[in-house]
Amino acid sequence: DAGVIQSPRHEVTEMGQEVTLRCKPISGHNSLFWYRQTMMRGLELLIYFNNNVPIDDSGMPEDRFSAKMPNASFSTLKIQPSEPRDSAVYFCASRGLAGDEQYFGPGTRLTVT
Amino acid sequence: AQSVTQLGSHVSVSEGALVLLRCNYSSSVPPYLFWYVQYPNQGLQLLLKYTTGATLVKGINGFEAEFKKSETSFHLTKPSAHMSDAAEYFCAVSSGGGADGLTFGKGTHLIIQP
Numbered sequence: 001d002a003g004v005i006q007s008p009r010h011e012v013t014e015m016g017q018e019v020t021l022r023c024k025p026i027s028g029h030n031s032l033f034w035y036r037q038t039m040m041r042g043l044e045l046l047i048y049f050n051n052n053v054p055i056d057d058s059g060m061p062e063d064r065f066s067a068k069m070p071n072a073s074f075s076t077l078k079i080q081p082s083e084p085r086d087s088a089v090y091f092c093a094s095r096g097l098a099g100d101e102q103y104f105g106p107g108t109r110l111t112v113t
Numbered sequence: 114a115q116s117v118t119q120l121g122s123h124v125s126v127s128e129g130a131l132v133l134l135r136c137n138y139s140s141s142v143p144p145y146l147f148w149y150v151q152y153p154n155q156g157l158q159l160l161l162k163y164t165t166g167a168t169l170v171k172g173i174n175g176f177e178a179e180f181k182k183s184e185t186s187f188h189l190t191k192p193s194a195h196m197s198d199a200a201e202y203f204c205a206v207s208s209g210g211g212a213d214g215l216t217f218g219k220g221t222h223l224i225i226q227p
Contacts, residue, residue: 004156033214043203045214056214091156100145100164100207102215104156 002026004105006092012111018080021108024073025094033093033102034067034077043091049075082112115140115208119218127226132176132191134221136204139185145207146187147215148178152200160202163187174198199225 005024013019025032033048047057052069060067064083069075079086089109093102120135138144145164149157161172168180174197178189187204201222205215 031212035214042219043215043217045216048214050212059214093157100212101147101159101162104149104158106156 004092004094004103006090006105006108008108009106010109010111012113013082014113015083016081017112018078019082019086019110019112021077021090021092021110023075023077023092023105025075025092026096026103027073029094029096029103030072031095031097031102032069032075033095034075035091035093037089037091037107038087046077079110082110084112086110087112115144115206115216117204117206117216117218119202119204119221121221122219123222123224125224125226126194128196129193132189132194132198132223134189134202134204134223136178136187136189136218137185138187138204138206140206140208142208146178146180147205147207148172148176148187148189149203149205150200151203151220157203160189194223194225196225196227199223 007022031050034046037043046059047067049069067077089107091104091107093104095102116139118137147162148160150160151157160176161170163170163180171177176191201220203220204218
């Protein structure tokens with residue numbers, strides 16, 4: 001099993017640019033989660049999907065952030081426009097229908113200058 | 114609302130000594146509790162979990178944790194620390210039977226002294 005796949009692993013961009021982070025969950029998993037990790041705030045849930053439908057997006061910080069899951073094998077998290085305070089590590093995780101544990105990807109380290 | 118408190122942002126122990134990482138939670142419903150480990154520049158790996166049933170749960174790499182409802186605690190222990198245990202450890206809670214997102218503690222950085 002390839003595990004949760006995230007791309008890119010590192011992203012450096014300038015303030016004001018659009019950033020798109022990508023995630024491929026484990027095959028057969030029906031729930032997908034996006035988290036953000038910063039030194040100041042730790043690990044925070046941004047949004048999660050069940051069966052491709054967004055269930056809770058209360059953690060999305062601002063309208064600049066959006067997430068989609070067009071099918072069971074792909075999700076994106078987009079930031080437009082990006083700001084320096086968005087610099088963080090963004091993790092994607094997935095969970096199977098019969099399970100209660102989440103499997104995390106390696107993360108995308110985003111730096112906005 | 115739910116929350117997790119991890120006491121001690123850094124814990125240092127000698128190799129071979131007992132490891133104790135503290136976690137207290139708050140939840141309005143029976144919680145599902147998890148411990149994850151994160152090595153530098155890597156994602157999170159599940160160590161162990163408590164859902165229902167036996168309150169003492171065993172995980173990977175010799176770690177175990179005990180769910181104590183009366184104390185709202187889920188402390189992580191290992192009898193004998195190994196150098197390879199040096200990492201960041203996160204306690205997390207889910208109040209939706211595991212169906213919803215996780216609320217994490219701030220993490221504890223475990224340092225192993227030779």
